[in-house]
Amino acid sequence: MEQLLQQIINGISLGSIYALIALGYTMVYGIIKLINFAHSDIYMLGAFIGYFSMTTLKLGFIPSLLLAMVFCTITGVVIEKVAYKPLRHATRIAVLITAIGVSLFIEYTTMAIAGANVRSYPPLTGILTKSFMLGNINISMQQIIILGITIILMILLQFIVKKTRIGKAMRAVSLDSDAAELMGINVNTTISFTFALGSALAGAAGILVGIYYNSINPLMGMLPGIKAFVAAVFGGIGIIPGAMIGGYFIGIVEVLVSGYSNSLYRDGVVFAILILVLIIKPTGLLGKNSREKV
């Protein structure tokens, strides 16, 4: 029982990271129906900027987090303007291939600049090294920080999407971008803003994973990226709470499978669950079935 609780706590930390990445996927998908493969590399960039700011600039954790988020926001918006905007009216698969191109470009440019070797984050100091015992369950300060920051960011995101003007515009564009444009919404600005929000969250996830797992490399985004996308699909793609639920679910399942059986099967189980969910409920857990009109 204690072991189970311990595993679930570890799973929540991993799930927070998946959820943060999945939110970016789901928002971008919701608004322009694109699987943004470059998103996982934004997450990788976040981890590298965090590393750079903690080691070279010797900044603390919070300033590094903010720096990584700002840098990722800018990168995300630039990618959208340069690579995706010219393809607004092209087929979706062409945009998808562009996204794959952008993803490879970021990965290998980072590799050319920073080298392909694995780097480890600087050792944590001060309050970050503490851990608490709750009965026999060990909760580290990093886990609390990861969960805390994730929850803060999610509340902030919910506030932006539900309460602000631009959030309203985002929802309108994702519902029907032509109608939104007719109502005077600047669709291009809204799309850029969506990329900015998603990229900021991915940047935060990158630096959090850096302090949690300690090691980063230019190709670290690939697998978590796919899993975060799986999480978004699992919860129903385009639906923000769905991405959160999916992220936590995938994180917990992954940790439980590697804790109780062969860790090599971890990814297999995740994908098997995904396929089952899709077969039973093709639009994901929270997805609504839309009637097809002829």
Added chain:
Amino acid sequence: MKKLFNINWIKTLVSLILTFVIIQLLISFNIINSYLQSTLAAICINIILAVSLNLITGFTGQFSLGHAGFMSIGAYVCALITLRVQTIPGFILGVLAGAVTAAIIGVIVGLPTLRLRGDYLAIATLGMAEIIRIIFLNMDSITNGAAGLSDIPQITNWAWLFFYTAGTIIIISNFIKSSHGRACISIREDEIAAEAMGVNSTRYKVTAFTIGAFFAGIAGALYASTFNFIDPKIFGFSKSIDILVIVVLGGLGSISGSIIAAVLLGIITTYLQAFANIQMILYSLTLIIIMIFRPQGLMGSKELSLSIFSKLGDRFKPKKGRV
């Protein structure tokens, strides 16, 4: 008999024989050296993969991100057979068994997942390919796990590769021209309208998926036999993406486009080897630039055929006035 010996058929046959003989001569005179020969083999394998994926994604409109999974099945089955029977009949049996196994898995996977639409199908097929890869990774006693299978006897040569590549192209393009192929294209254009016209969409989707899986299995078998070594890493997610890139670059729904894109990308990657450290950066930039300026792919959905020369000829002929 009339159908068998019409002029188009003879044209195709002559151009096939010419292609084969010219490249065979270049190999005999060592103009295509052993290094370029492996590029040639990779191009042939990529053509088979791209043409078969084009049947699924380009013609039937089902977005699959799991083609490398079927390829890996073909590769492993063929490798395991040829490792035990190291002869040409063993190789033929291996390719056939690999392709058939891949096709069977294709049916099993296709039946439940092809009900899904668009990106959901893409993610389901991606997951399926990853599961296949993880199974190979964990079947240590048979597949040797992460270390992979090595010393697979190399039986393929240009003749074998050409035979399988040309065979794939001919069979798939004939399938597309048949009534079954037209049914598949109608599903791509509008599934509901196709069903209303009496096309059994599930059946045709699964058929296209199975044929695609079959040929991906052949490609995998050829890969194993050409490069003597396979491990689960080769057939990961990025391999599926590579195949999709070739198909989209060539043009969805254009077989000649897939062939041209496979040849071009093969040549580009060979020349980029010289700049190893920035190879992937240049490759990705090429990809982005081609997609921004030509989002429909190099060929769109048109086919390149010999008639293009006669069309060009027509342009210079004096135009006849209408009566």
